[in-house]
Amino acid sequence: MPDASAWETMLVFAIALVIAVIATFIVSAIASIIVRAAARRRDWAGILIRRARWPFRTVLLIGGVWGSIALAFPGVAWRPPVDHAFLIAMIAAGAWLVAQLFLFLADVGVSRYRMDVADNRVARRVHTQFQIVRRLVVVVIAILAVGAILLTFPGVRAVGASVLASAGIASIVAGLAAQSVLANVFAGIQIAFSEAIRVDDVVVVEEEWGRIREITLTYVVVMTWDERTVVLPCTYFTTKPFQNWTKYHSALIGSVELDVDWRISTDAMREELDRLLEGNELFDGRTKVLQVTDATGGLVRVRVLVSAADSAALWDLRCLVREELVEWLREQDAAALPLQRVLVGAEPARERSGEVRDVEEPVEVAEPREEAAAEREPRSEPKPVTGSRAGLFSGTADGEQRASEFTQAIPVQPPSEDDPSRRAGGPDGLEGKGEGGGAPDGSAN
Template sequence: MHSYLVTVVAALAAATTAVVLVEVVHRLIRRWGRRSLLLTELTEHAHRAVQVAATVLAVQFAVRFSTGYAVGAPWRQVLLHLLVLAVIAASAWLVASLLVVVEDTALARFRVDVPDNRHARRVRTQVVMLRRVTIVVIVILTLGVMLMTFPAVRGIGAGVLTSAGVVGIVAALAAQSLLGNLFAGLQLAFSDAVRLDDVVVVEGEWGRIEELTLSYVVVQIWDDRRLILPTSYFTSTPFQNWTRTEAAVLGTAEFEVDWSVPVQAMREELRRLVENTELWDGRVCVLQVTDATGGMVKIRALVSAASAGALWDLRCLVREHLVAWVRDQRPTAMPRLRAEVGDGAGALPWQWVRPSRTPRRAAEGEVPDDARLFGGSDDGEARSEAFVGPDEPAEARR
């Protein structure tokens, strides 16, 4: 009984000493490292792991040295084995915590709350995926090391290795879908096909990538719904990524109007509208007639914005404003079906309405910039170079 009490007291003393020592070091580091991001992350994320690992290790040494009198006792072997398992688990927790600290410190250098954050989102996506992979690997290795501490498991190790090929084939066939999603997640992280906060269109829904894991991807739809898709979906199904190269995007607003619509006046009205709103990023403002069949003229307004959300609001604003402009300023341009009776050259009210203001006309023979998508400006010339048609090779244009 006296020996047991000595062991208990030694274990408690060792645990108390370890806890006090870790707490003192923790307070000193927190005080001295207020200006260091790495030390701050260590005090916040690795404190408990260090405390547990140090305590378990101290208790193990205390029990081992205080029970030297009972080297061959079964209870001592069982107790020391349990403490070894606890040390392995605590060490794995400590290693995982230190990796998280390093990853968080690295991520702090890349801000995603800035307009041009494509590189930062790419790094964040890859680091998050690596964090998940490393944690899974640490857990598997920890379980393997803990199992190898049992003599029976070490004895059957050779048999396990010889049958590993057959077991691996069977496991791969059984978990084909799971492994497919796992490798698809790694492919997405390092192929730069999709990143966190990317704006995508999947399954006819528009949203952004909210979470990307090794098995599934969460897409936050614009109306706050969540679309859960397996990672293999993004490697096997076509989808739209609006922010793969940059956050700025283009959008259209289409109108079907009568042939009497004054295109140049409508173009100038679009220009005045976008120049007076903060939603427009100043890159593209084009109005073109894209079709003129079936008794209607189809007009497309192409505008640009710095983000997908701003583009949505800008497109809605363009539609609302130009619809009101056609209704109030150019009522003869509203869609209609004609049935003329009599002399079509007469000056009847329904044949012609004098505009309320004479629009500014472009110089004769001059095509305004707002009428050309692939020219007229530096952005249009760059777009023309990127979309060379098959009848005009790039070499011929140079």
């Protein structure tokens, strides 16, 4: 028959355990009410409760159970290993609580910077840095917790001196073995604070266009335009060149190129471009340029430059402009469709010898009467260039500002009095303004 004292001990333990559990939930509820009352009409109270509720309850519960055992079973032989187990559990729960409190502070700091606004460059920088720092701090807290748990074992403390003595050799061996891992970790930290890329940046990597979805200590996740996931090591962004389309701003300029016949009316084409872009929500109104950039091989290359607020809108705008201009050429200016001209009858000797030329392209032959009439008609005078036509680097305030970005950084030394170019070229010895190496071909081709 069990001893009466054993029943009393078990009863005391059960009562103490129930009291500890009830006290845990009561204290947790009171703390939640106090936090909500102190931070009424603010969001951080909900974040704190969501982050710290269960770690706080776990610490209270472990402490209550440990205290119940100490109260009910004082001085028993099996207490030391049980106390050691509870000490380890308390260290782990405390590390969990500390980590969650730090994540709460990080969430509060990040919540002040919204990502769903038009100009979110600062928000993307803050989110990226906090994303790296929070992972790094959590890893450090976990390592410290594991170290504190190991130090609770007497054997580990005894060999601590020898471990510290051989720490230099061990660190060299570990560094060589984990060279790639450590390189990625340091690259991740460098990315976070150098702002080469940020969360939600639009990048072109490995000929893939997408957005930065996640940045960790060892790898970066890029979500492509067709919803594929590209995972790259952090060292990729510190050792290889890549394109970041939202480094300073999200607005871009894109190009649309068309090869047309020499008879194209560029003025009519500009009018059609104005009609297309007027009131279009994809067009941001910054850049609207139509220029002839090439005229070789029997064709004329017309390039249209348009701008949009971001890369997604620019892609749709370029496709729309291309489709509408092709439709306009086919229906309104069919004479400007690309043609290949072949001069027939230029070499009578070959015709008499029976040589025949195969012509696969559309042939345009001028009638003699039409040529004679054209020769009799007086030729119209060429239109004077008034300078009012807008170009990428001229004609508008934005164009002049864009040109200054290419030219103002190049120092121009004034010529000396005996410089022949000064006498030949005018007061400043220059024939015209520099164009910074020519017009670009569009940043979003």
